[in-house]
Amino acid sequence: APEPLTVVIIGNGPSGICLSYLLSGYTPYVKPDAEHPHPLLQRKLAEAPGVSILDQDLDYLSEGLEGRSQSPVALLFDALLRPDTDFGGNMESVLTWKHQKERAIPHVVLGRNLPGGAWHSIEGSMVTLSQGQWMGLPDLPVKEWMRRRRRGLRNSRATAGDIAHYYRDYVTKKSLGHNFVSGAVVTAVEWGTPESSGSGLREPGPLFQVSGFLTTEDQSRQPFSLCARNVVLATGSSDSPARLGIPGENLPFVHYELSALEAATRAGTVSPGSDPVLIVGAGLSAADAVLYARHYNIPVIHAFRRAVDDPGLVFNQLPKMLYPEYHKVYQMLRERSVLSPGPYEGYRSLPEHRLVLLKEDRQAMLQDPGGLQKVFGVALVLVLIGSHPDLSFLPAAGANLAVDPDQPLSAKRNPIDVDPFTYQSTHQEGLYAVGPLAGDNFVRFVQGGALAVANSLLRKEARKPP
Numbered sequence: 001a002p003e004p005l006t007v008v009i010i011g012n013g014p015s016g017i018c019l020s021y022l023l024s025g026y027t028p029y030v031k032p033d034a035e036h037p038h039p040l041l042q043r044k045l046a047e048a049p050g051v052s053i054l055d056q057d058l059d060y061l062s063e064g065l066e067g068r069s070q071s072p073v074a075l076l077f078d079a080l081l082r083p084d085t086d087f088g089g090n091m092e093s094v095l096t097w098k099h100q101k102e103r104a105i106p107h108v109v110l111g112r113n114l115p116g117g118a119w120h121s122i123e124g125s126m127v128t129l130s131q132g133q134w135m136g137l138p139d140l141p142v143k144e145w146m147r148r149r150r151r152g153l154r155n156s157r158a159t160a161g162d163i164a165h166y167y168r169d170y171v172t173k174k175s176l177g178h179n180f181v182s183g184a185v186v187t188a189v190e191w192g193t194p195e196s197s198g199s200g201l202r203e204p205g206p207l208f209q210v211s212g213f214l215t216t217e218d219q220s221r222q223p224f225s226l227c228a229r230n231v232v233l234a235t236g237s238s239d240s241p242a243r244l245g246i247p248g249e250n251l252p253f254v255h256y257e258l259s260a261l262e263a264a265t266r267a268g269t270v271s272p273g274s275d276p277v278l279i280v281g282a283g284l285s286a287a288d289a290v291l292y293a294r295h296y297n298i299p300v301i302h303a304f305r306r307a308v309d310d311p312g313l314v315f316n317q318l319p320k321m322l323y324p325e326y327h328k329v330y331q332m333l334r335e336r337s338v339l340s341p342g343p344y345e346g347y348r349s350l351p352e353h354r355l356v357l358l359k360e361d362r363q364a365m366l367q368d369p370g371g372l373q374k375v376f377g378v379a380l381v382l383v384l385i386g387s388h389p390d391l392s393f394l395p396a397a398g399a400n401l402a403v404d405p406d407q408p409l410s411a412k413r414n415p416i417d418v419d420p421f422t423y424q425s426t427h428q429e430g431l432y433a434v435g436p437l438a439g440d441n442f443v444r445f446v447q448g449g450a451l452a453v454a455n456s457l458l459r460k461e462a463r464k465p466p
Contacts, residue, residue: 004227007107007457008210010186011234013117015435015446016109017167018137019232020176022454025104026097028053028080028138034094037084040064041076045094053080053095054103054455059421072420074440074448081138081447097139105457108226110184110212116167117236137170138447145169184224186212186393189231191428206430212393230430230460232453233398237389237411237436244280244383248358254381258289264380265296272297274379276348278364280355281384282306283314287329289382294347301376303350303366308334338368350374355381386412389437401427415439422456423449432456 007023009016029052036042044061053061062072069075083091111117136142145166171177191206208231213221241256243249255261261277264270270277270293279289282304293300306313315330333349350366356373357365364378389409391398402409403417416433417426423438425431434440434449 002227004207004229005108006105006228006461007230007232008208008226008228009107009109009232009234010189010210011117011236011435012109012111012113012115012180012182013234013236013435014137014167015234015236015440015450016111016117016232017115017171017176018447019234019434019450019453020107020109020171020179021138021174022054022450023105023107023457024174024176024179025099025101026139026174027100027103028095028097030080030094031096036079036094037091038065038079041079053451054458058452058455062421069440069442069445069448071438071440071445071448073423073452074445077448077451078444081136082444093139095138103458105454105461107179109180110186110210111180111182112185114164114168114182115171115180116164137167140166140170140173142166181214183215184212185215186210188212188393190395191430208430230432230457232432232434233391233394233416233437234434235389235391235437237441238387240388240390241383242386242388244355244385246356246358248360249383251358251360253362253379254358254383256383258285258292258382258384261289261292261380261382265292265298270298270379272299272346274298275362275377276301276379278303278355278376278378278381279384280304280382281386282333283384283386284326285384286382287315287326289384290329290332290347291325297346299346301348301350301364301378302333303353303355305352305354308337308349308351355383391437401425401431401433409437411436411439411441421452423452424456 009019029050030045032049036045041061041064048056058073058076062076065072065075065079067075067078069078080095081093083094109115142163146162171180188211189208190211191208208228209225210228210231211223211225213223215221243256248254261270276299277289277293278301279286279293280303282302286302286304290300290302310316315326315333318326332347333351336345336347337349337351338353350368352369353366355364356367358381359365362378363375364381365373365375367373389398389411391409394401398409398416399405401416402414404414407414409416416437418424418433418438419426423432423434425433432453434453435446438449440446440449
């Protein structure tokens with residue numbers, strides 16, 4: 001049998017790309033003259049001059065760091081890449097990267113579409129939520145890349161199309177392409193128990209069997225099967241949209257992505273003179289839909305379960321300066337609610353309302369907190385209430401790997417349970433999860449997971465007998 005691969009990475013979005021970079025022998029060192037603004041971190045970095053970050057104790061280095069992520073390693077890598085970004089600074093990274101081919105670990109990255117993952121299916125003109133520099137991967141600043149393409153950054157944020165292009169370009173520029181297989185759909189990952197070899201020595205960890213098919217140019221499917229010592233799950237969380245589970249949800253005018261609204265606008269089925277579009281949800285995708293509809297003067301009814309002053313509402317967590325257009329949506333949502341007097345003027349918000357029923361004649365019934373029901377005629381319903389990861393290729397669809405195995409897996413509420421310093425599953429040796437599956441939802445913070453996995457795999461490799 002062919003020698004098993006060291007690692008197969010499933011998913012080619014930012015997490016998978018960043019991990020491939022770190023496994024290709026690109027090694028981070030602290031610049032000899034760099035001075036990190038965080039005094040404790042600076043002191044620890046100075047204790048091991050000339051030692052790569054990949055060879056240091058991530059637990060020790062990340063202790064005491066605080067920021068907008070629950071993951072210590074995510075905060076550490078972010079602090080090294082963007083030392084003062086949370087204070088509005090633009091200090092450059094304290095890291096320098098050396099390409100040390102002898103440190104590379106053989107790996108394959110499997111992805112359904114082009115490198116960049118779900119970024120390719122987001123409407124290209126949408127302005128990204130995060131600042132451009134936070135979308136960047138190591139050692140290729142987005143700003144510089146945009147400058148080379150002669151594109152200025154509009155208030156330091158890029159469009160989704162730019163970012164998708166940047167990720168694809170990154171793979172080419174860093175010569176990672178030979179590790180990437182596009183058009184690969186994984187249908188099963190299975191593993192046995194560790195075998196003991198004839199000499200009585202136990203093989204380290206189980207072997208994983210990764211199988212699926214490749215879609216070729218002519219749409220035919222070619223089956224494949226790979227054997228690996230380690231598998232990294234990096235498939236993100238936007239596979240299947242969350243549903244409301246109400247009567248009428250399967251009617252043809254109910255949709256789950258912004259592109260449906262764009263198509264209906266182009267086709268003229270929704271227009272300034274049509275019935276309103278009902279947008280359900282109060283996250284950023286819902287806000288994008290509101291902005292899109294208002295741009296084309298399409299009337300909107302916007303229903304969501306939370307109250308407008310709920311601290312959990314995402315608008316209450318965004319700095320107003322950076323996100324003027326989302327702030328605009330928030331203002332409308334507060335000032336033009338059903339509770340406030342004043343003209344309807346094309347937008348009406350229904351806070352603390354639930355959609356309970358949809359009828360074939362395009363009537364939507366909503367219920368307010370007091371149980372009162374209201375009926376609206378609608379042209380289109382857009383349900384934007386988040387999405388679930390699809391891990392149907394795992395035994396038990398990965399349910400037993402979650403923090404709470406009795407609840408459905410969810411990037412925000414119930415991610416895969418991983419060790420915070422290796423990102424290895426606490427339930428299964430050799431199985432890793434990064435990005436949203438491990439609870440890291442921003443590109444800015446998924447890279448720490450990749451660092452943790454690379455650090456762990458390099459240690460395993462070092463322990464392997466020659």
